[in-house]
Amino acid sequence: MNYFVTGGTGFIGSRLVARLLERGGHVWFLERPREVGHLERQYSRWAAHADRVHPVVGELGEENLGIPADVQRELSGKIDHFFHLAAIYDLAAGAEVQREINVAGTRNTIQFAAAIGAKRFHHMSSIAAAGLYDGVFREDMFEEAINLEDPYFETKHASEGIVREECEVPWRVYRPGIVVGDSRTGEMDKIDGPYHFFKAIQKARSTLPQWMPTIGVEGGRINIVPVDFVVNALDHIAHLDGMDGKCFHLTDPKPRRIGEVLNIFAEAAHAPEMALRVNARMFGFVPSYVWKGLAAFRPVQRMTASLLETLSIPKEMLGFINYPTRFDCRETLAALEGSGIAVPPLRSYAHRLWDYWERNLDPDLHVDRTLGGRIKGRVVVITGASSGIGKAAALKIGEAGAHIALVARTAEKLEETAAQIAGLGGKASIYPCDLADLDACDAMMQQVIADHGHVDVLINNAGRSIRRGIENSFDRFHDFERTMQLNYFGALRTTLGALPSMMERRSGQVINISSIGVLSNAPRFSAYVASKAALDAFTRCAAAEFSHMGIHFTTINMPLVRTPMIAPTKLYDNVPTISPEEAADLIVDAVVHRQKRIATRLGIFAEIAHLLAPRVTELGMNEAYRLFPDSSVSKGEKEKHQPSPEQIALAQFTRGIHW
Numbered sequence: 001m002n003y004f005v006t007g008g009t010g011f012i013g014s015r016l017v018a019r020l021l022e023r024g025g026h027v028w029f030l031e032r033p034r035e036v037g038h039l040e041r042q043y044s045r046w047a048a049h050a051d052r053v054h055p056v057v058g059e060l061g062e063e064n065l066g067i068p069a070d071v072q073r074e075l076s077g078k079i080d081h082f083f084h085l086a087a088i089y090d091l092a093a094g095a096e097v098q099r100e101i102n103v104a105g106t107r108n109t110i111q112f113a114a115a116i117g118a119k120r121f122h123h124m125s126s127i128a129a130a131g132l133y134d135g136v137f138r139e140d141m142f143e144e145a146i147n148l149e150d151p152y153f154e155t156k157h158a159s160e161g162i163v164r165e166e167c168e169v170p171w172r173v174y175r176p177g178i179v180v181g182d183s184r185t186g187e188m189d190k191i192d193g194p195y196h197f198f199k200a201i202q203k204a205r206s207t208l209p210q211w212m213p214t215i216g217v218e219g220g221r222i223n224i225v226p227v228d229f230v231v232n233a234l235d236h237i238a239h240l241d242g243m244d245g246k247c248f249h250l251t252d253p254k255p256r257r258i259g260e261v262l263n264i265f266a267e268a269a270h271a272p273e274m275a276l277r278v279n280a281r282m283f284g285f286v287p288s289y290v291w292k293g294l295a296a297f298r299p300v301q302r303m304t305a306s307l308l309e310t311l312s313i314p315k316e317m318l319g320f321i322n323y324p325t326r327f328d329c330r331e332t333l334a335a336l337e338g339s340g341i342a343v344p345p346l347r348s349y350a351h352r353l354w355d356y357w358e359r360n361l362d363p364d365l366h367v368d369r370t371l372g373g374r375i376k377g378r379v380v381v382i383t384g385a386s387s388g389i390g391k392a393a394a395l396k397i398g399e400a401g402a403h404i405a406l407v408a409r410t411a412e413k414l415e416e417t418a419a420q421i422a423g424l425g426g427k428a429s430i431y432p433c434d435l436a437d438l439d440a441c442d443a444m445m446q447q448v449i450a451d452h453g454h455v456d457v458l459i460n461n462a463g464r465s466i467r468r469g470i471e472n473s474f475d476r477f478h479d480f481e482r483t484m485q486l487n488y489f490g491a492l493r494t495t496l497g498a499l500p501s502m503m504e505r506r507s508g509q510v511i512n513i514s515s516i517g518v519l520s521n522a523p524r525f526s527a528y529v530a531s532k533a534a535l536d537a538f539t540r541c542a543a544a545e546f547s548h549m550g551i552h553f554t555t556i557n558m559p560l561v562r563t564p565m566i567a568p569t570k571l572y573d574n575v576p577t578i579s580p581e582e583a584a585d586l587i588v589d590a591v592v593h594r595q596k597r598i599a600t601r602l603g604i605f606a607e608i609a610h611l612l613a614p615r616v617t618e619l620g621m622n623e624a625y626r627l628f629p630d631s632s633v634s635k636g637e638k639e640k641h642q643p644s645p646e647q648i649a650l651a652q653f654t655r656g657i658h659w
Contacts, residue, residue: 001025002078004118006060006109007085009035011189012124012179014042015231016083021049023239028075030065030086031055060086060105064112075116081238082118082169084109087159088152089126089192095151102155103162110167121169122238125160127177127223127251127327128153134324139175139247139331172243176230176250177223177327183349184228186356191363194224194261198269198357201262205271213275219258220323223251225343232341233332240335249329252343258321261346268351269358374592376401379452381445383435383494384462386413389513389561392584393459397591398426405448405455407431407494408462435462435490436482445497454501457591460491460535461513465528473527480527487531492538502551509552511590512539516559519599520606523621543596554590557599558583 003020007013008029020027031039036057046053056075058065064072086109088101106123113121130137132147142164148154163171180195181188188195204214233250237243256264259277266273336342368374380397384390386408398404398421406414406428414430421428429451433444448455464486466479473479495510502508514536516522517529536555543553560577586598599607609617 001080003027003081003083004029004056004075004079004113004116005083005085006030006065007087007124008083009039009042010085012176012227012230013083013085014045015227016085016234017042017053018045018049019231019235020081021046021052025080026052026054028054028056028079030060031057032059033057060108061100063108064115065108067112072112072116077117079113079116079118081120081122082113083122083124083234083238084113084163085124087124087156090152093152095154098151098155099158102159106159106162107166110163110169114168118169120238120244121163121167121171122234123160123163123167123171123173124234125163125173125175125247126156127175127249127325128156129160129175130325130327131157132324136326136328138328139249142247170244172238172245173247174234174237174250175247175327177225177252177255179227179230180224181226181353181356182228183226183344183352186349186352186354188227188353188356188361191357191361194222194265195353195357195361197262198265198354199363201266201269201271202358202362204266205269208272210270210272212272214272215276215278216262216274217259217321218277218279219321221255221326222258222261222320222323223255223327224261224346225250225252226349229341229343233336236339236341237332237335243335246331248332248335249327250332251327251329252346253329253333255326256346258323264347264350265354267347268354369592371397371400371588371592375457378402378456379405379448379454380457380459380591381405381407381448381455381494381498382459382461383407383491385417386410389558389580389583389587390459390461391417392580393461393587394428395420395424396584396588398428399424401426402457403452404428405431405452407433407435407444409434435494436486438489438493441490441493442497445494449497449501454505455498455508456502457509457511458494458498459511459513459587460494461587462490463487463513463532465525467524468527469524470526480530483527484531484534487528488534488538491535495538495542499546499551503546503549506550508550509554509591509594510539510542511554511556511587512536513587514539514555514557516557516600516603516606519557519603519610521610521621552594554595555597556586556590557597557603558586559600559603 001023002025003017005013005017005020005027006029008017008027009031013029017027017029036055039055043050043053056067056071058067084106086101086105088098090098110121127137128150129142129145131145131153133145137144142160145157148157160173163173178193180193191198208214230250233248237248257277259274263273375397380402382390382394382397382404385394385404385406390408394404394406394417404418404421404426406417408414409432411430411432414432418428418430431444431448433440435441445455464483466483468476468479491512495512498508498510512535514532515525515529517525518533518536522529536557539553539555546553561580561583589595590598606617
């Protein structure tokens with residue numbers, strides 16, 4: 001037998017072509033002009049029968065598919081089965097292009113099939129042709145379809161209607177369910193159907209332990225079928241006698257509800273499952289105008305859009321949560337009887353679909369997550385860049401291709417850092433400045449803008465720490481003033497200097513280096529923690545104000561870092577700390593991923609403990625305060641205290657917290 005296939009280069013079509021070639025005949029397939037020379041994957045699938053597969057260049061949107069008359073004469077009378085699979089399978093595609101391909105393309109295709117004298121025409125429709133029919137949609141139903149406002153539903157229904165009414169060749173129609181990857185290999189070509197929820201499942205897995213029960217939706221029944229079933233069923237039914245003029249639902253006779261489907265994939269992903277699933281129809285008592293009013297409320301729109309973007313879920317998918325249609329498939333089951341072709345249980349192959357998605361289709365795999373991809377050619381201002389964390393970050397970011405504006409008090413040290421960046425192939429400019437002098441801050445930022453035109457990323461790293469109990473600070477109010485002056489007012493001044501250029505470009509990022517002490521409320525660091533807490537609060541407020549402008553704010557609650565700032569406290573020689581290079585990696589992560597906050601697990605635990613059990617946590621911190629006395633240096637004496645085993649043990653247990 002000989003075959004002609006439109007859509008033969010697609011996900012379903014290329015597998016159907018391979019199946020037809022196994023029958024021993026020749027297959028002609030429609031090849032769009034832009035596909036010529038770019039079908040290596042498809043040809044590899046057909047390699048064993050390459051001598052019997054023939055491309056025909058044409059376009060669905062043209063009369064007779066734009067195929068030349070001489071090719072039509074060559075095909076005339078040769079084609080036993082004409083398969084029309086080409087269409088747009090995309091809920092988010094525009095209405096105009098869907099009508100051009102799905103409707104006009106189908107009309108052009110049946111005219112071409114008749115022109116070459118094809119003996120039988122097979123049309124791949126979709127369950128979308130039923131619209132949002134409330135109830136059971138049978139295979140002999142068509143006109144009963146309702147709620148076809150969505151362009152995809154409308155055009156799939158219209159194209160099937162054209163076949164039914166205008167096709168001169170004996171025809172058969174097939175309506176597959178939501179097609180997912182191969183049940184044997186998991187292979188899939190795009191994100192569609194249930195795959196849109198995989199990112200949410202992945203995020204739940206990374207946030208919560210697998211055993212933790214969650215709450216979700218129950219939803220309507222969603223009909224999922226693997227591509228290998230669709231191809232095998234289509235091939236088998238197409239070659240049966242006596243089936244012309246019929247429609248076949250290539251669907252699962254026992255579809256599952258959306259909540260069940262998501263739980264099956266959560267199990268496959270080792271993610272927490274929804275122990276309580278709420279049926280959204282229970283909210284049907286709320287008048288529709290209330291929902292429409294909420295949906296039109298701008299803050300609701302922005303929050304919904306942000307959440308959907310974070311979870312990689314298109315808004316069109318929300319309309320299918322309560323999908324109302326079920327599909328009777330008795331004609332299909334009867335046609336497949338004795339063939340061994342059946343829809344496998346989703347649970348038997350869900351793990352393969354998940355594994356293939358996570359290895360090949362996860363959107364995060366295709367995003368440039370390199371530092372260079374984010375900041376190459378950008379202007380990055382780093383304060384406190386002459387040593388410690390700031391210098392380590394400057395070297396990494398400078399090597400990645402950014403132009404670094406190095407800010408610190410000592411010009412000589414800045415020149416050393418700039419020379420090292422140049423040695424790594426980067427660019428750096430130095431801006432000596434005492435950030436505790438607010439007028440100097442303003443002048444420095446004005447010079448940066450004058451030199452570079454704008455600031456892309458500002459990293460407020462410069463800071464001062466004082467370890468001294470309050471009882472030893474009664475006559476040292478200046479400790480609080482100078483700490484606040486640098487850690488808060490200095491950072492605030494540089495931020496205010498950078499924001500106008502970011503607003504003008506509607507792009508930018510401010511990264512503020514805070515402390516784990518803000519989360520743990522570390523005793524003896526009241527001056528330091530208060531200044532950093534003020535910076536954290538400003539960051540949260542600013543983020544809310546500038547979110548719509550594309551300006552990102554990130555707070556890094558940095559754990560204890562071995563820098564010159566902590567050197568006077570000899571206790572820290574015997575406690576675990578991270579290196580400046582490791583701290584710089586946290587800054588790099590912030591630049592690349594633009595998180596709202598970066599903190600250690602211990603820091604987050606300390607914050608939650610203070611929230612849930614403030615009195616108990618306070619007592620624990622008090623015990624630690626009494627265990628770690630003020631240093632001799634803070635009293636103006638030479639350091640002579642050697643840490644006790646108890647102190648070292650607690651410091652090891654609370655890794656990264658300042659004591």
